[in-house]
Amino acid sequence: EAESMILVSGPRVAVSGLRRADCRAGECVLFVNAGGCAIQGDHPSANLFSSDSFFQGGESIETSENIVQGGDYPSLYSSARYGDFTYRFDGLAPGDYYLDLHFAEIVHTAGPTGIRSFDVLVQQDKILSQLDVFKVVGGNRPLQVLDIRAFVGSNGAITIDFKGVRGNPMVCGICIRKSPATPAKLGTRGSGLCKKCLTDVEISSPIQKRTAKLISKYEKQIEELTSQCNIKSDECSMAWSLVESTNQELDRLKMELHQKLVQTDNFEQVLDTQTDQLRKVSQNYENDKKLWAAAISNLERKIKAMKQEQALLSLEAHDCAHAIPDLSKMIEAVRALVAQCDDLKMKYHEEMAKRKKLHNIVQETKGNIRVFCRCRPLSKVETSSGYKCVVDFDGANDGDIGIINGGTAKKTFKFDRVYTPKDDQAEVYADASPLVTSVLDGYNVCIFAYGQTGTGKTFTMEGTERNRGVNYRTLEELFKIAEERKDTVTYNISVSVLEVYNEQIRDLLATSPSSKKLEIKQAGEGSHHVPGIVEAKVEDINEVWDVLQTGSNSRAVGSNNVNEHSSRSHCMLCIMVRAKNLINGDCTRSKLWLVDLAGSERLAKTDAQGDRLKEAQNINRSLSALGDVISALASRSSHIPYRNSKLTHLLQDSLGGDSKALMFVQISPSDNDASETLSSLNFASRVRGIELGPAKKQVDTAELQKVKQMLERSKQEAKLKEESLRKLEENCQNLESKAKGKEQLYKNLQDKVKELESQLDSKTHSQITSEKQQSQLSGKLKEKEEACTALQHKVT
Numbered sequence: 138e139a140e141s142m143i144l145v146s147g148p149r150v151a152v153s154g155l156r157r158a159d160c161r162a163g164e165c166v167l168f169v170n171a172g173g174c175a176i177q178g179d180h181p182s183a184n185l186f187s188s189d190s191f192f193q194g195g196e197s198i199e200t201s202e203n204i205v206q207g208g209d210y211p212s213l214y215s216s217a218r219y220g221d222f223t224y225r226f227d228g229l230a231p232g233d234y235y236l237d238l239h240f241a242e243i244v245h246t247a248g249p250t251g252i253r254s255f256d257v258l259v260q261q262d263k264i265l266s267q268l269d270v271f272k273v274v275g276g277n278r279p280l281q282v283l284d285i286r287a288f289v290g291s292n293g294a295i296t297i298d299f300k301g302v303r304g305n306p307m308v309c310g311i312c313i314r315k316s317p318a319t320p321a322k323l324g325t326r327g328s329g330l331c332k333k334c335l336t337d338v339e340i341s342s343p344i345q346k347r348t349a350k351l352i353s354k355y356e357k358q359i360e361e362l363t364s365q366c367n368i369k370s371d372e373c374s375m376a377w378s379l380v381e382s383t384n385q386e387l388d389r390l391k392m393e394l395h396q397k398l399v400q401t402d403n404f405e406q407v408l409d410t411q412t413d414q415l416r417k418v419s420q421n422y423e424n425d426k427k428l429w430a431a432a433i434s435n436l437e438r439k440i441k442a443m444k445q446e447q448a449l450l451s452l453e454a455h456d457c458a459h460a461i462p463d464l465s466k467m468i469e470a471v472r473a474l475v476a477q478c479d480d481l482k483m484k485y486h487e488e489m490a491k492r493k494k495l496h497n498i499v500q501e502t503k504g505n506i507r508v509f510c511r512c513r514p515l516s517k518v519e520t521s522s523g524y525k526c527v528v529d530f531d532g533a534n535d536g537d538i539g540i541i542n543g544g545t546a547k548k549t550f551k552f553d554r555v556y557t558p559k560d561d562q563a564e565v566y567a568d569a570s571p572l573v574t575s576v577l578d579g580y581n582v583c584i585f586a587y588g589q590t591g592t593g594k595t596f597t598m599e600g601t602e603r604n605r606g607v608n609y610r611t612l613e614e615l616f617k618i619a620e621e622r623k624d625t626v627t628y629n630i631s632v633s634v635l636e637v638y639n640e641q642i643r644d645l646l647a648t649s650p651s652s653k654k655l656e657i658k659q660a661g662e663g664s665h666h667v668p669g670i671v672e673a674k675v676e677d678i679n680e681v682w683d684v685l686q687t688g689s690n691s692r693a694v695g696s697n698n699v700n701e702h703s704s705r706s707h708c709m710l711c712i713m714v715r716a717k718n719l720i721n722g723d724c725t726r727s728k729l730w731l732v733d734l735a736g737s738e739r740l741a742k743t744d745a746q747g748d749r750l751k752e753a754q755n756i757n758r759s760l761s762a763l764g765d766v767i768s769a770l771a772s773r774s775s776h777i778p779y780r781n782s783k784l785t786h787l788l789q790d791s792l793g794g795d796s797k798a799l800m801f802v803q804i805s806p807s808d809n810d811a812s813e814t815l816s817s818l819n820f821a822s823r824v825r826g827i828e829l830g831p832a833k834k835q836v837d838t839a840e841l842q843k844v845k846q847m848l849e850r851s852k853q854e855a856k857l858k859e860e861s862l863r864k865l866e867e868n869c870q871n872l873e874s875k876a877k878g879k880e881q882l883y884k885n886l887q888d889k890v891k892e893l894e895s896q897l898d899s900k901t902h903s904q905i906t907s908e909k910q911q912s913q914l915s916g917k918l919k920e921k922e923e924a925c926t927a928l929q930h931k932v933t
């Protein structure tokens with residue numbers, strides 16, 4: 138390896154340290170321990186390795202490490218001159234010399250190869266080229282380059298240049314030896330000194346000439362050869378530098394190759410990772426693709442179903458649109474029915490008016506003042522006292538009642554109705570109820586109970602909580618009818634409760650007693666009222682009982698003895714009805730008086746004194762004033778004496794004229810009260826206008842017959858009218874229900890059309906949304922497929 142680095146022939150290489158045996162005596166001129174100090178030794182030619190000198194540049198380095206195969210002088214290789222340096226040895230005799238160079242790599246002992254290479258130039262001629270000691274022997278091992286020829290000219294100097302090619306040059310020792318063949322000096326005669334080898338040659342003179350010729354010839358040839366050699370050297374040098382640059386390029390390319398290989402490895406790793414990722418992406422894509430495909434097919438199914446549904450809805454809508462003309466016809470029919478219904482309603486109201494008129498006629502034929510006689514049962518006290526019943530009820534059904542007086546004599550009275558003690562409150566009221574209807578039709582009505590104390594006046598009018606009387610039942614029926622008629626008439630009902638005692642009016646609903654005297658005033662034509670009196674508005678029957686109880690309780694408060702007081706005052710309940718006909722707008726204002734009169738016993742029997750006498754007188758006066766008014770009315774007198782008492786004055790509106798009156802004459806069945814009973818019945822007969830005696834009972838006068846026939850005809854007519862009215866009502870109701878049914882059907886159809894239209898809208902909307910979704914998904918799928926295809930291309 139080292140030999141390839143030697144450029145000239147002659148030098149040899151030794152890969153071990155200097156041995157004593159290798160040294161030849163007398164040859165060594167100088168032995169320099171480069172980079173170190175002088176070493177004493179038994180060197181055959183010089184017993185001293187001189188310390189480092191003759192150098193220019195560089196620096197010394199040493200190692201303490203062992204020099205392997207260091208020969209007999211290993212310390213020579215432990216030091217070295219290092220760097221860019223030159224050795225120059227002066228003062229040498231001209232002639233041939235040999236140089237031995239000693240090297241060891243003591244710095245980079247573990248390599249690598251090529252870290253240090255350098256050229257060595259002797260006398261400026263390159264002897265060693267790119268010497269790499271480590272490459273030849275490794276670290277801490279000697280390398281000797283021996284027998285390098287050097288010619289010392291007249292300047293007596295040898296220069297050795299160390300030039301780094303890579304890294305700094307390094308040398309451990311330099312030995313200068315004399316060439317054994319070098320002559321000491323050329324002779325003076327016939328001798329010459331060879332310019333090249335400086336050897337003294339002895340020559341004769343002819344030869345000398347020839348020799349000189351030859352020498353000059355050879356010297357010319359030598360010069361030519363030298364110039365050729367220089368040219369070749371230059372060429373070589375150029376070739377060498379080309380080789381070097383090529384080697385450098387090669388190294389660079391190797392490095393690049395290495396880097397490329399590393400990069401390739403990295404790329405392969407990246408590629409592997411990317412391949413894995415791509416595989417995963419591809420797998421995900423396949424899964425997604427399946428899912429999308431399923432979603433798309435699902436959506437397609439939905440769209441198909443929606444389209445079918447839409448088609449059905451369209452058909453339905455179409456049908457509905459076709460049905461609209463039918464609907465229009467139906468609407469027309471319904472309108473016609475409604476018009477018919479309105480017409481019928483009008484007719485119905487006309488008939489109602491006629492019915493009222495007829496009813497009125499019937500009432501009038503019965504007599505404007507009707508009298509019902511009611512007899513209470515014998516009380517326990519009376520029974521236990523042994524009193525007997527003197528009342529004969531045999532003709533009660535025909536309105537006849539007889540009083541057995543004195544055993545055989547019997548006086549008979551005829552009334553519109555006779556109630557035996559067995560008849561209950563409901564039966565009594567049933568006959569009075571038609572009058573109630575009259576008040577709602579705008580007539581003034583008066584119902585009063587007359588009779589001796591204890592005969593049941595209060596029982597008939599007020600009744601008890603379990604056996605409610607005429608007052609409560611009247612109001613109950615008023616509200617019932619008002620409710621039935623609410624579509625055509627609105628009623629406003631209010632109630633006042635008064636007491637007339639000793640010709641004084643007292644408001645029984647007043648919350649605080651008033652010192653002011655209540656007086657009767659005329660409000661308008663035929664209308665009277667008591668200013669300041671409480672008119673309690675009652676909305677329904679539940680409030681009525683409370684109002685009646687309030688009045689009843691206030692009446693009781695007036696006296697310690699309830700019965701005593703109540704029998705001496707007139708208790709008057711006034712029901713005021715304001716009606717508004719919703720069809721024709723007619724308004725009416727009517728009054729219903731329900732009067733529980735004071736006891737009518739005769740003054741003589743009571744044997745009263747003082748206040749009681751005054752009370753009795755007042756009662757008698759007012760009752761006889763009532764009798765007078767009724768008589769005057771019955772005889773159609775031009776003057777009716779209403780103002781003779783507070784009682785008749787108050788009742789003025791409701792007694793006579795268009796108003797209707799009903800009197801309950803209450804009697805006791807007891808023989809103890811017989812005379813009072815007869816008196817009451819006589820009064821009642823007078824009121825009724827027809828006083829029937831026993832002889833007149835069977836008398837059937839022509840007038841009476843005529844009236845009866847009229848009554849019968851009226852009854853028939855009324856019945857027929859009622860029947861036709863009922864039919865009309867039924868017809869009307871049927872038409873109304875039909876109209877309602879048609880209206881409902883029309884409404885249902887309209888609702889159905891609306892519902893179908895909204896369903897159609899929502900279905901169309903959802904279909905559009907689904908189609909959008911589908912196109913979006915298809916777009917995404919396409920994008921993914923393209924991306925996948927690109928990735929697959931990349932992988933392959």
Ligand SMILES: Nc1ncnc2c1ncn2[C@@H]1O[C@H](COP(=O)(O)OP(=O)(O)OP(=O)(O)O)[C@@H](O)[C@H]1O
Binds near residue numbers: 513514558595597803
């Ligand atoms: N038809 C009847 N059936 C049963 N009991 C009756 C009947 N009529 C009256 N009574 C009873 O007779 C008694 C006297 O009746 P009520 O007080 O009504 O008489 P009155 O005529 O109002 O007396 P006054 O004039 O003193 O007020 C009461 O206990 C009542 O319950």
